[in-house]
Amino acid sequence: MKGDRAIVAYAVLTSSDKGSLGKRTDTSGDAVVEMMQDAGHTLVARIILPDEFNELYEQITAWSDAGETDVILTTGGTGLSRRDIMPEVMKSLIDFDIPGMAEAMRSESLNLTKMSMISRAVVGVRGSTLIINLPGSTAGVKDNLAVVVPVITHAVEVLQGRQLGPHPA
Numbered sequence: 001m002k003g004d005r006a007i008v009a010y011a012v013l014t015s016s017d018k019g020s021l022g023k024r025t026d027t028s029g030d031a032v033v034e035m036m037q038d039a040g041h042t043l044v045a046r047i048i049l050p051d052e053f054n055e056l057y058e059q060i061t062a063w064s065d066a067g068e069t070d071v072i073l074t075t076g077g078t079g080l081s082r083r084d085i086m087p088e089v090m091k092s093l094i095d096f097d098i099p100g101m102a103e104a105m106r107s108e109s110l111n112l113t114k115m116s117m118i119s120r121a122v123v124g125v126r127g128s129t130l131i132i133n134l135p136g137s138t139a140g141v142k143d144n145l146a147v148v149v150p151v152i153t154h155a156v157e158v159l160q161g162r163q164l165g166p167h168p169a
Contacts, residue, residue: 008156008164010036011045011069013059015077015086016136020050028075031141032134036073039149044069051076051083061093064126070156072129073145076136078121086133087120094124094131101132101151105144112143123148128160 012032018024026048033043045063049055056077063069077086091097101123109116121133121144132148134141153164 008041008070008153009044009068010041010071010073011063012036012043012047013056013063013072013074014046014048014136015051015056015074016048017050017083019048019076027138028134028136028141031138032073032075032145035142035145035149039152041071041152051085053085053089056086056089057093060089060131061126064093064129064131067128069129070160071152072131073134074131075134075141078119078133078135080118080120084120087122090122090124090131090133094122094126097122097124098130098155099123101148101155105134105147108147109140109143116140116143125159130155130159 012029014026014029016024019026029046029048033046036043047059049059060072063072074086077084102121105121106116106119119135121135123132125131134144157164
């Protein structure tokens, strides 16, 4: 039960046609795990799925609705290609969005690459689970996740009404 945990439990979903077929190494998912573990959070699930609306929707919904995952981090599917559908998946399943987090990621990464202007990443909430979309590149994950990692614990605390521990300065 979430109320009994003193840490943030997270899941990683990589949206990649090639990755789901074993034709691409999931380095962006690896980067998410490394950064979240460095921040003291615990991985509870990880999967690579093709860029298929129903599969992505069902997995995120299952993790959110099961009540054992505080944060879901997705990587991939936030760009402009025809197969980049993560924003549409998110909009169909979240209860509300958190535009400030998505805007902060784009704003900070804009200082590093002009390509961040074409990110359509969404951050939102389903039930009591925070869901954060990240780019599909390893560098993009590192740049964007670095912006929001410092507020994840507090966001989960407020969302779930529980104290998880000390906050970073």
